[in-house]
Amino acid sequence: MPVNAKSMVKVFERPKSLTDVQFTYCPGCHHGLVTRIIAHTIDELGLQERTVVVAPVGCSVSMYEWFHFDGIQASHGRACAVATGIKRVNPHLIVFTYQGDGDLAAIGTAESIHAANRGENITVVFINNQIYGMTGGQMAPTTLIGQWATSCPTGRDPALAGYPIRFAEIVAQLDAPVYVTRQSLYDQKRIMATKRAIKKAFQYQVEDKGYSLVEILANCPTNWRMSPVETNRRLADEVVKSYPLGDLVDRV
Amino acid sequence: MAEAGIRAGCRAYFGYPITPQNELLEYMAAHMPKVGGIFIQAESEVAAINMCYGASAAGARTMTSSSSPGISLKMEGISYLAGADLPTVLINVVRGGPGLGNIAPAQGDYFQATKGGGHGDYRMIVLAPATIPESIELVMLAFELADRYRVPVMVLADGMLGQMMEPVLFPEPVDPAALPAKPWAITGARGRRPNRISSYFLDPAELSARNVKRQRRYQQIEEQEIRYEEHETADATLVVAAYGSVARIARTAVRMARSEGIKLGLLRPITVWPFPYSPLRALSRRVDAILTVEMNAGQMVEDVRLAVAERAETPFYGKLGGLVPTPKDILREVKRYAS
Numbered sequence A: 001m002p003v004n005a006k007s008m009v010k011v012f013e014r015p016k017s018l019t020d021v022q023f024t025y026c027p028g029c030h031h032g033l034v035t036r037i038i039a040h041t042i043d044e045l046g047l048q049e050r051t052v053v054v055a056p057v058g059c060s061v062s063m064y065e066w067f068h069f070d071g072i073q074a075s076h077g078r079a080c081a082v083a084t085g086i087k088r089v090n091p092h093l094i095v096f097t098y099q100g101d102g103d104l105a106a107i108g109t110a111e112s113i114h115a116a117n118r119g120e121n122i123t124v125v126f127i128n129n130q131i132y133g134m135t136g137g138q139m140a141p142t143t144l145i146g147q148w149a150t151s152c153p154t155g156r157d158p159a160l161a162g163y164p165i166r167f168a169e170i171v172a173q174l175d176a177p178v179y180v181t182r183q184s185l186y187d188q189k190r191i192m193a194t195k196r197a198i199k200k201a202f203q204y205q206v207e208d209k210g211y212s213l214v215e216i217l218a219n220c221p222t223n224w225r226m227s228p229v230e231t232n233r234r235l236a237d238e239v240v241k242s243y244p245l246g247d248l249v250d251r252v
Numbered sequence B: 001m002a003e004a005g006i007r008a009g010c011r012a013y014f015g016y017p018i019t020p021q022n023e024l025l026e027y028m029a030a031h032m033p034k035v036g037g038i039f040i041q042a043e044s045e046v047a048a049i050n051m052c053y054g055a056s057a058a059g060a061r062t063m064t065s066s067s068s069p070g071i072s073l074k075m076e077g078i079s080y081l082a083g084a085d086l087p088t089v090l091i092n093v094v095r096g097g098p099g100l101g102n103i104a105p106a107q108g109d110y111f112q113a114t115k116g117g118g119h120g121d122y123r124m125i126v127l128a129p130a131t132i133p134e135s136i137e138l139v140m141l142a143f144e145l146a147d148r149y150r151v152p153v154m155v156l157a158d159g160m161l162g163q164m165m166e167p168v169l170f171p172e173p174v175d176p177a178a179l180p181a182k183p184w185a186i187t188g189a190r191g192r193r194p195n196r197i198s199s200y201f202l203d204p205a206e207l208s209a210r211n212v213k214r215q216r217r218y219q220q221i222e223e224q225e226i227r228y229e230e231h232e233t234a235d236a237t238l239v240v241a242a243y244g245s246v247a248r249i250a251r252t253a254v255r256m257a258r259s260e261g262i263k264l265g266l267l268r269p270i271t272v273w274p275f276p277y278s279p280l281r282a283l284s285r286r287v288d289a290i291l292t293v294e295m296n297a298g299q300m301v302e303d304v305r306l307a308v309a310e311r312a313e314t315p316f317y318g319k320l321g322g323l324v325p326t327p328k329d330i331l332r333e334v335k336r337y338a339s
């Protein structure tokens, strides 16, 4: 039977805010999902001509190539300071950082906390995959107790390396942030919730409400040495026990 | 220097307290808001330089200031600014080092300022004022050069300049709105293709091409922007080479030497990068010795020796740890070579 193109309904298309440049993420990696969700959100809110991405050092180091809006690459950990400089000079811009757990919660701890504490009107998307992806699977401050990583080959030992850092909780006890939430991506429901959280965070920035942090529990199939399906199971069964999901602050 | 920054059209200042430059930060805190500019006391020098990186990328004339240990912390950021071709003005009110050192005047950061300091193959224009009026002039110039060549520019001062008072006449303020547009800045991709600011180029061919292009700009700077002052060199048989506060002290030594019949002159680099190699080379052809005087163990003297080669003697006299040479110290040293 011949297909009538006119009668077909488009149920899935590439967000306008994405360029044609191919992602460099590994197959099955949640980074790709979040990158796409952000592009979709910017489309929905009609912010393409005002948005600036501050890319970190990590697996998303060149993500400014993938977005069809202005972008800048920040040194490892300093994305929130860079975002502060941009937003203060031009408050009309919608500025977000996108950072891994090494970037945001280890080397960039000071910049991340103080931008939150100043209540910078920016959106921080924090990919907590409990590992250093780009450098090949070393321990992150978020690595679970007992979890294997190349730099804790017998599993993370709290006597040696402390405990998984709950960054959203740290930021949530500050007075300035307006929205702090932790989400995940291990099933369809979670993906939709993450989408709503990211949209809300951007919406608050558009309304000049202030600082938002969206922490997302994500996977790293390559360095966890698991299939994507297994990583989702691990996130749902293990990781959420250390990192409870849900909104921690919503002051609006 | 803070007022000069504002008059140069700087509308974004980020800093972290450190002696001897706190007055600069405090001045910015009080006066930036009056011109609608941005002042943030950052959580560290690292944060401050990265705020500069963002603010500069957004198109504003930006500035940060610090003193030696704080400048060390900024080095990665300076390298990123250079790699992303972003203009920014930095002031280093140099203090005694290494380590925490002390807060006395020193020149121990010459290598760091002129030879890299941060990682990678980059250059930074470095201006070395000797007086407060000149500091103002050079801060204004720093913003011009930074924008013209899209490079970070450092004003290399020392604790003496940082704590001195002199009457000054301020130039007319620059209107930031009247400055040339920056089509590369991130201002929102409205009616144009997205702008991207980055120093990350995974492909060696691409990184190489960018670096080669930048090196050409550096070459242009070396051809066009060398600044120096010669004082009493026309008939000199001996010359002191010194920059910053030390040059000022050396001027007095020149007067004292001349009153005793010693034909002493002074060459003072104003840009220490690009360094005035050729005027020194020219001098070296007609004088017996060029004595370099610094408040360090001998840093600029390496550039002087590069310029002079074996054509004249190139002794060095230095004071360390925040001690300041007196005109008499310099004269005594000069006399060793005057005979």
Ligand SMILES: Cc1ncc(C[n+]2csc(CCOP(=O)(O)OP(=O)(O)O)c2C)c(N)n1
Binding pocket: A057, A058, A059, A060, A076, A099, A100, A101, A102, A103, A104, A127, A129, A131, A132, A133, A134, A135, A140
């Ligand atoms: C100053 C500095 N130190 C170290 C590095 C090396 N480095 C690159 S990415 C990275 C960690 C990345 O991990 P994460 O932030 O969790 O992001 P992911 O790669 O997992 O997305 C490190 C340590 C660097 N680029 N710069």
Ligand code: SF4
Binding pocket: A024, A025, A026, A029, A030, A031, A059, A129, A133, A134, A219, A220, A221, A222, A223
């Ligand atoms: S290394 Fe891990 S975090 Fe990085 S792209 Fe691959 S799967 Fe994703």
